[in-house]
Amino acid sequence: MFPVWRKVNFVRAAADIFLLPQKRVQSVCSERRSPCLSLTRRCxxxxxxxxxxxxFVARVSGIPTMAKLPYRELADGLDAAFVGVPIDTGTSNRPGARFGPRQxxxxxxxLRAYNSGTRAAPYESLVVADIGDxxxxxFDLKDTCKRIREAYRKILATGCxxxxxxGDHxxxxxxxxxxxERHGPVGLVHVDAHADTSDVVLGEKIGHGTPxxxxxxxxLLDCNRVVQIGLRGTGYSPDSYEWSRAQGFRVVQVEECWFKSLxxxxxxxxxxxxxxxxxxxFDIDALDPGFAPGTGTPExxxxxxxxxxxIIRGCRGLNLVGCDLVEVSPPYDTTGNTALTGANLLFEMMCVLPKVKYY
Incomplete structure (x- = not known):
């Protein structure tokens, strides 16, 4: 049966496995102002x-977008959007995270359309696209922070x-x-090898160790609703996380995570x-460098x-208003496995956003 339908150029819809003729699919995309550009996007x-x-479409074909989603210039009309921030000028050790979004x-x-582990169906639940970088x-980290802030104001104003x-942290x-600015002080689930709570590093107050x-x-944070998970490594004092605890953060050092389910x-x-x-x-260096070597400050x-x-699946049910995956450095990722892991973690994040459908 399927070969016959394919010969007449029908497209299987991901939602209900129903079929629509080519002209009808294009019409629906136009009527609903979908960002789909062609049938290869499988609207x-x-x-x-x-x-x-x-x-039906080879993975190696086409211009890379996140998960081969349509590209949009603006977040208008989207429930969620993948966006890249390609900087590494805030790093203190190995550079290269500016190439993270691309890789x-x-x-x-x-990536495929469904989460086999949780049976999440994000593309049946949310309008999602890649809105670029x-x-x-x-050359100017402070100006970059201003540009990021302004860009995210626009994204968040749409409800996306x-x-x-x-990008670095x-x-x-x-x-x-x-x-x-949009939601008020927020809770934070921070997964990282480092607390990133330094005050000044080499005379600078803005960098990936200070955010x-x-x-x-x-x-910006509701400090009683902040948890930091996976912290480890050598430090500059006997208790590297004293400041975090003094603010009310819950600190979960990596030793509390070894050999157990989280x-x-x-x-x-x-x-x-x-x-x-x-x-x-989520800083990719939270993972052991044996699994994710392509990062700037491995521990x-x-x-x-x-x-x-x-950890990410455990965020299901939370009122998530944004997520990030940072510090993938392709020059130190010779197999591509760090970037692949990052892509999968981002997919998992999408799957736990509010309103996602589960089978």
């Missing part, structure tokens, strides 16, 4: 964007939830400035976050990818 008959299936997009061609200033591809600061100190100073931890985190707005920030004895997935 559904509904208002959602559905990436092309590798059953994550390339590796994301392997913030036009950053690689940003799913950000970094500096970007969390201006993003959270924009998020807090959450700046956020606290500006009242599902029970995330049950506690969900209770802590309650119903208020929450931002999820041994980290989380496993499975634990990373548990």
């Amino acid at each position: 559904s008959g509904r208002r959602f964007n559905v990436p092309p299936s590798a059953e 994550i997009r390339v590796e994301s061609a392997l 913030v036009n950053v200033n690689l 939830i940003p799913l950000t591809m970094g 500096t970007i969390a600061y201006p993003i959270l400035q924009a998020v807090a 959450f100190r700046r956020c606290v100073e500006e009242g 599902a029970p931890l995330m049950s506690e985190v969900r209770a802590q976050m309650s119903s208020g707005p929450v931002y999820l920030s 041994i004895a980290g989380l496993t990818p499975a634990q990373g997935v548990e």
